[in-house]
Amino acid sequence: MGTGINSPNPEGLSADRPAKSRHAYVTLVTNDDYALGALALLNSLRRSGTEADCAVLHTGAPSPAPLERLARAGARLIETDLLPTSDAFNAAHARDALHGRAPFTKGGKPAFHTPLDNFAKLRLWQLTEYERVVFIDADALVLRNCDRLFAYPEFCAAPNVYESLADFHRLNSGVFTARPSAATFDAMLARLDRPGMFWRRTDQSFLQDFFPDWHGLPVFYNMLQYVWLNLPQLWSWEAIHILHYQYEKPWQDHDKADRLGPLIELWRGYAGLGPLLDPAAMPGPPG
Numbered sequence: 001m002g003t004g005i006n007s008p009n010p011e012g013l014s015a016d017r018p019a020k021s022r023h024a025y026v027t028l029v030t031n032d033d034y035a036l037g038a039l040a041l042l043n044s045l046r047r048s049g050t051e052a053d054c055a056v057l058h059t060g061a062p063s064p065a066p067l068e069r070l071a072r073a074g075a076r077l078i079e080t081d082l083l084p085t086s087d088a089f090n091a092a093h094a095r096d097a098l099h100g101r102a103p104f105t106k107g108g109k110p111a112f113h114t115p116l117d118n119f120a121k122l123r124l125w126q127l128t129e130y131e132r133v134v135f136i137d138a139d140a141l142v143l144r145n146c147d148r149l150f151a152y153p154e155f156c157a158a159p160n161v162y163e164s165l166a167d168f169h170r171l172n173s174g175v176f177t178a179r180p181s182a183a184t185f186d187a188m189l190a191r192l193d194r195p196g197m198f199w200r201r202t203d204q205s206f207l208q209d210f211f212p213d214w215h216g217l218p219v220f221y222n223m224l225q226y227v228w229l230n231l232p233q234l235w236s237w238e239a240i241h242i243l244h245y246q247y248e249k250p251w252q253d254h255d256k257a258d259r260l261g262p263l264i265e266l267w268r269g270y271a272g273l274g275p276l277l278d279p280a281a282m283p284g285p286p287g
């Protein structure tokens, strides 16, 4: 376990260097696919001009080369494990079991997505070297500076809007504000894994249950890619702060890639796989 000078590592976490700020953007990476996603996110964060730390929680499972690329892109790497959940909990949330019991009917989840891994997001409450953190999924891009979110309370998230008004009552856990606290983390673990517990949308269902009075962020702080397809009237390149590629990922071959072409080109630029495009100069959605 490495120990930062002014960042005592909570048990089970090991950072490659001390924190440089009291504020951090944090993402999670448990395999090489999401490490690629995190690289694009890191590059987009740098371009947003933030002075906050950019931290990547990872499980040690990603290969050394992608982790080194993340470090070179400015990430503070924090190695950890999945949560110490029970065998029964792990079985209930295994990919096949979860997909069987709570099928995804609105979009496709890539083969490299392991639902159980999502719960490791909760470890960011252990990052008590930070006063405030903004969590961002590894499949997202920051298109405008989001530092004002550090002044927002715990717990803020945007609604899970990508199809209709009916989505507004649910949050999307791809972006949220939090205050690390060992006490909160312990309370979460105690609540998460109780006999018979099943969180159909994993961390998202859990967080909504744990923070029933969650504050709503504007949808532009977590604009879901399906809005481009289903709710084009909501799209505004000028307003979007965070673009989130929920369901199919921009680095996969998938059946919506043609219709999401401009969004995928934008992502490829940040990933270093194509020219860097200016979001403000992008075309609007068709129709």
Ligand code: UDP
Residues within 6 Å of the ligand: 027, 028, 029, 030, 031, 034, 112, 113, 114, 115, 117, 118, 136, 137, 138, 139, 174, 245, 246, 247, 248
């Ligand atoms: N994640 C991960 N490995 C996994 C599943 C999830 O590292 O096997 C992390 C990653 O940061 C990812 C987030 O958890 O962005 C949530 O998963 P995903 O973004 O695929 O869910 P969606 O946004 O499609 O609901």
Ligand code: MN
Residues within 6 Å of the ligand: 137, 138, 139, 140, 174, 244, 245, 246, 247
């Ligand atoms: Mn996501």
